[in-house]
Amino acid sequence: xxxxxxxxxxxxxxxxxxxxxxxxxxxxxxxxxxxxxxxxxxxxxxxxxxxxxxxxxxxxxxxxxxxxxxxxxxxxxxxxxxxxxxxxxxxxxxxxxxxxxxxxxxxxxxxxxxxxxxxxxxxxxxxxxxxxxxxxxxxxxxxxxxxxxxxxxxxxxxxxxxxxxxx
Amino acid sequence: xxxxxxxxxxxxxxxxxxxxxxxxxxxxxxxxxxxxxxxxxxxxxxxxxxxxxxxxxxxxxxxxxxxxxxxxxxxxxxxxxxxxxxxxxxxxxxxxxxxxxxxxxxxxxxxxxxxxxxxxxxxxxxxxxxxxxxxxxxxxxxxxxxxxxxxxxxxxxxxxxxx
Numbered sequence: 001x002x003x004x005x006x007x008x009x010x011x012x013x014x015x016x017x018x019x020x021x022x023x024x025x026x027x028x029x030x031x032x033x034x035x036x037x038x039x040x041x042x043x044x045x046x047x048x049x050x051x052x053x054x055x056x057x058x059x060x061x062x063x064x065x066x067x068x069x070x071x072x073x074x075x076x077x078x079x080x081x082x083x084x085x086x087x088x089x090x091x092x093x094x095x096x097x098x099x100x101x102x103x104x105x106x107x108x109x110x111x112x113x114x115x116x117x118x119x120x121x122x123x124x125x126x127x128x129x130x131x132x133x134x135x136x137x138x139x140x141x142x143x144x145x146x147x148x149x150x151x152x153x154x155x156x157x158x159x160x161x162x163x164x165x166x167x
Numbered sequence: 168x169x170x171x172x173x174x175x176x177x178x179x180x181x182x183x184x185x186x187x188x189x190x191x192x193x194x195x196x197x198x199x200x201x202x203x204x205x206x207x208x209x210x211x212x213x214x215x216x217x218x219x220x221x222x223x224x225x226x227x228x229x230x231x232x233x234x235x236x237x238x239x240x241x242x243x244x245x246x247x248x249x250x251x252x253x254x255x256x257x258x259x260x261x262x263x264x265x266x267x268x269x270x271x272x273x274x275x276x277x278x279x280x281x282x283x284x285x286x287x288x289x290x291x292x293x294x295x296x297x298x299x300x301x302x303x304x305x306x307x308x309x310x311x312x313x314x315x316x317x318x319x320x321x322x323x324x325x326x327x328x329x330x
Contacts, residue, residue: 131218148217
């Protein structure tokens with residue numbers, strides 16, 4: 001009993017290990033809030049390049065002109081089934097690394113950078129979406145909200161993106 | 168094959184009784200195996216998920232994990248909105264996720280259904296195909312449909328619950 005009390009007291013005096021935190025960029029697609037880890041983000045672009053090359057409408061993966069290169073661009077609104085008819089002024093392209101290659105993600109609005117605790121990231125329930133679970137890194141709570149973290153490697157592995165490389 | 172009027176489990180043991188949770192959706196009484204119900208919680212507004220099935224409302228957090236929230240009204244094809252404060256049954260063994268939240272209008276109580284009182288369903292009950300039903304019973308003069316919730320939430324076959 002005494003030893004347990006002592007352990008408890010000593011335990012209180014010990015320096016607690018800092019909680020690992022990760023910076024996440026929050027963005028909006030439709031009325032949903034999503035996030036990606038800042039480490040996988042290269043650049044945030046205005047979406048002018050999206051219409052720079054001929055693209056078929058309502059495709060999930062289209063072309064992005066970027067510094068003389070032609071990169072795959074995933075319209076997340078199309079992928080998530082919440083696509084607006086036109087690209088809004090607040091829309092941005094997130095240039096990320098997806099499965100070893102540069103990849104653009106068209107989002108409706110970039111919001112803020114927040115810190116989350118990686119150990120609190122829990123898996124996306126399989127029954128919550130008809131999309132592949134590989135597109136989601138998981139879910140994490142932040143400030144009373146739930147953020148859906150997307151997996152850029154999963155996006156880069158999509159058939160649509162692989163097909164783009166062969167164009 | 169078990170025919171209508173026989174016991175749903177086909178057993179001869181009349182002393183067996185199943186514990187079920189009795190609940191209501193759109194004025195009809197339904198039951199679910201008590202062993203599948205982990206907890207009953209209050210409804211909270213879910214976070215919407217992309218490309219969700221039409222009867223899935225989104226996800227809710229519960230003790231550090233996230234659960235898909237299935238609206239049983241919608242799954243049964245009821246268009247009218249439900250009550251302002253529905254109940255949520257946290258159900259195990261209903262699909263690939265360990266636990267799923269099932270939104271129902273109201274939970275009544277736990278009920279003991281003697282096996283001799285549970286009959287195999289006719290081809291359809293209240294418009295629900297027998298494939299989604301484990302049995303039919305009577306309690307207090309009202310029919311109770313014992314649902315196969317796992318099958319209900321893992322298929323997309325449309326259902327139109329009769330009013």
